[in-house]
Amino acid sequence: MQRPMKNVQTDFIELYALAHPAIRRFIFAHVPDHHEAEDVLQTASAVLWKKFDEYEKGTSFTSWAIQCARYEIYTTRRRYARSRIILTPELSEKAAEQLEPFDLASEDERQKALDHCLSQVADDGRSLIAARYREGKRYAEIAKDTGKKESHVRTQLCRIRAALRKCIASRLGIRDVLPSEASS
Amino acid sequence: MSLDTAKWRRLVELVDGHIDCALSDAEAKELTSLLEESDNALRYYMEMSAVNCDLRMKMADADARPVKPRRVIGHAVPLAAAAALIVAVGLAWWIAAGGRLARVVEIEGIVLAQGVPLQTGDTIGSGAKLETKNDGKVRLTYIEENTEIELGAGSSLEFHTAARLHLAAGSLTASIAPRPDDPMVITTPHARTVVIGTKLVLAVQEDASRVEVTEGRVQCERVADSAEIEIEAGQYAVAGEDVALVARAIPLRDRPEGLFTNKPLPDGPVILRDDFENGLGNWEGAVFTVPRTGRRAQDGHCIELRPGAGEKAVTLRLRKAPAKAAFSVQCDIVAENGTVPEMSFGGIVEQMMRRDFVDSNGRLPGSWHTMRWEVVCTGQDADTDILEIRGFVAGELWWRTRRAVKDRHVLIISTGKATKIDNVLIRELHCRGSESLKLSR
Numbered sequence: 001m002q003r004p005m006k007n008v009q010t011d012f013i014e015l016y017a018l019a020h021p022a023i024r025r026f027i028f029a030h031v032p033d034h035h036e037a038e039d040v041l042q043t044a045s046a047v048l049w050k051k052f053d054e055y056e057k058g059t060s061f062t063s064w065a066i067q068c069a070r071y072e073i074y075t076t077r078r079r080y081a082r083s084r085i086i087l088t089p090e091l092s093e094k095a096a097e098q099l100e101p102f103d104l105a106s107e108d109e110r111q112k113a114l115d116h117c118l119s120q121v122a123d124d125g126r127s128l129i130a131a132r133y134r135e136g137k138r139y140a141e142i143a144k145d146t147g148k149k150e151s152h153v154r155t156q157l158c159r160i161r162a163a164l165r166k167c168i169a170s171r172l173g174i175r176d177v178l179p180s181e182a183s184s
Numbered sequence: 185m186s187l188d189t190a191k192w193r194r195l196v197e198l199v200d201g202h203i204d205c206a207l208s209d210a211e212a213k214e215l216t217s218l219l220e221e222s223d224n225a226l227r228y229y230m231e232m233s234a235v236n237c238d239l240r241m242k243m244a245d246a247d248a249r250p251v252k253p254r255r256v257i258g259h260a261v262p263l264a265a266a267a268a269l270i271v272a273v274g275l276a277w278w279i280a281a282g283g284r285l286a287r288v289v290e291i292e293g294i295v296l297a298q299g300v301p302l303q304t305g306d307t308i309g310s311g312a313k314l315e316t317k318n319d320g321k322v323r324l325t326y327i328e329e330n331t332e333i334e335l336g337a338g339s340s341l342e343f344h345t346a347a348r349l350h351l352a353a354g355s356l357t358a359s360i361a362p363r364p365d366d367p368m369v370i371t372t373p374h375a376r377t378v379v380i381g382t383k384l385v386l387a388v389q390e391d392a393s394r395v396e397v398t399e400g401r402v403q404c405e406r407v408a409d410s411a412e413i414e415i416e417a418g419q420y421a422v423a424g425e426d427v428a429l430v431a432r433a434i435p436l437r438d439r440p441e442g443l444f445t446n447k448p449l450p451d452g453p454v455i456l457r458d459d460f461e462n463g464l465g466n467w468e469g470a471v472f473t474v475p476r477t478g479r480r481a482q483d484g485h486c487i488e489l490r491p492g493a494g495e496k497a498v499t500l501r502l503r504k505a506p507a508k509a510a511f512s513v514q515c516d517i518v519a520e521n522g523t524v525p526e527m528s529f530g531g532i533v534e535q536m537m538r539r540d541f542v543d544s545n546g547r548l549p550g551s552w553h554t555m556r557w558e559v560v561c562t563g564q565d566a567d568t569d570i571l572e573i574r575g576f577v578a579g580e581l582w583w584r585t586r587r588a589v590k591d592r593h594v595l596i597i598s599t600g601k602a603t604k605i606d607n608v609l610i611r612e613l614h615c616r617g618s619e620s621l622k623l624s625r
Contacts, residue, residue: 013296013300013301014294014296014301014317017294017301018294021241024237024241025233025234025237025238028233028234028236028237028240029229029230029233029234029237032202032203032205032233032236033205034240037237085212086202086212086215086216086219086229087216087219087229088216088220090220091216091219091220091226094223094226095226095230098223098226098227108291108292110238114238114242118242129239129243130243133239133240133242133243134243139204154200154204158200161200161203161232161235161236161239162196162232164235164239165231165232165234165235168231168235168238169231173519177224177227177228177231178192178196178224178228179189179192181189181192182189182192182193182195182196
């Protein structure tokens with residue numbers, strides 16, 4: 001018997017709400033330009049809803065959604081790619097197959113880890129993150145505002161991101177894949 | 185294949201450039217080539233991308249809420265429209281429009297407001313209808329007064345106004361600020377409870393509602409016949425058909441103070457001690473005893489919960505669950521990367537203990553931890569025990585919850601790779617007021 005539409009929608013919303021952060025991260029890994037990534041995410045969301053009757057209840061919704069999103073990433077981006085594709089379809093498939101707790105940790109766990117790790121960042125580092133990610137400033141603008149060299153600003157932000165990755169992995173209990181000699 | 189140090193350093197450089205959209209065509213190809221060489225390189229790339237995505241979302245959340253389309257919680261939003269909106273804007277924010285009453289300060293599991301998933305920091309207004317799923321729980325604080333409401337799992341609560349609430353299903357725990365001029369009224373299908381300033385627990389079942397007062401006093405009116413009763417601190421009453429509307433003492437009036445602190449309760453006599461040197465004996469499950477290894481390694485054996493081929497999880501069940509009203513379970517435990525050990529104490533436990541084995545000191549998986557759970561029965565209905573459960577890791581309070589349990593057991597579940605357990609110690613807990621209760625079902 002076909003389920004009532006309202007239940008289907010509720011099911012979808014629940015599953016999508018839980019899977020949404022992982023799907024977003026997966027798309028961002030393919031599409032670094034965030035405007036373009038948002039476009040892809042919206043298209044993928046609509047496709048997921050349309051194809052929801054193909055989803056097999058009881059299986060991983062996140063894995064299914066990411067497989068659907070992969071197809072959308074490559075078809076959507078053919079139309080208006082503003083950034084380069086780093087992950088070939090083969091690499092993308094491998095990445096989807098190798099999703100780990102870093103990608104799939106519950107949003108609650110992940111947010112706690114991120115909040116904790118951000119709290120470890122010094123004030124000037126947090127200001128830099130805010131300038132770059134909240135205000136969308138270019139490195140040159142931040143350099144001008146802070147009176148530092150552009151290269152210094154860029155290096156500092158790269159170091160903060162690297163430290164956050166390491167800290168989050170540690171909080172989520174994930175082995176660090178980056179050899180220590182390469183992180184120095 | 186693994187990368188050498190020089191290649192790793194180049195990879196780090198290129199990933200940073202990629203995140204900043206600053207790579208040339210040649211550099212982009214070089215990055216792809218490095219990712220093709222090593223699975224760890226691909227993993228590093230995915231992790232850095234995830235951090236970049238998270239930072240963008242985190243900052244967007246903090247910044248965009250005041251200006252982006254608001255989450256309208258408090259005005260009827262048809263589910264279809266909500267779904268369409270989610271699809272259209274990718275779960276963008278809606279915040280209460282006008283008449284802000286309360287803010288969401290803590291959420292577990294799935295909580296919907298007008299069918300839209302709610303998130304920490306959202307505010308709600310008049311007319312909001314909150315629904316928690318079976319794994320959901322939400323805590324709200326009023327914005328303009330010192331009132332706090334925690335909505336339990338499987339509940340439905342409507343905010344008609346700040347002082348007029350309707351609990352259609354489930355349970356809530358509330359600490360309500362004094363409102364002498366406009367007392368809070370919480371209705372259920374069976375009862376109308378007038379509160380002037382108190383702490384109470386309200387639970388709705390199919391044919392009755394239960395009001396439990398821990399501080400202050402409430403007036404409770406049975407909807408069916410308008411019969412009224414006053415319920416004082418330490419009392420409860422049930423409003424429903426074929427039930428006398430009488431204030432009764434809460435079964436466990438002297439709740440142990442320890443339950444409301446972050447400290448473990450004092451232990452009593454040992455119920456069970458097991459170091460697994462004689463095999464599984466007290467336990468059952470498709471698990472094995474193996475030599476104990478790892479940091480803090482000791483001589484002897486431990487048990488290993490490792491799912492078989494094609495299985496996601498494996499369980500270990502204590503053959504005879506403790507029949508005490510208050511007991512603690514302590515063990516040494518270690519989990520591999522990507523493993524989630526959980527503990528269950530009842531057949532309808534709504535959400536189980538879980539721990540990903542990185543403690544607050546950032547200790548990595550692979551090190552043995554001492555975990556402790558405290559289980560205290562604080563009340564009993566016909567076939568259900570109300571359990572207060574607290575979890576400690578390395579002496580720190582990690583988890584506190586209250587569960588209705590019908591089929592009691594002690595069950596360890598390991599999902600993912602493998603969990604090792606050793607030195608299980610189950611003891612009675614010294615807990616005033618629980619002596620008269622027996623977990624004998």
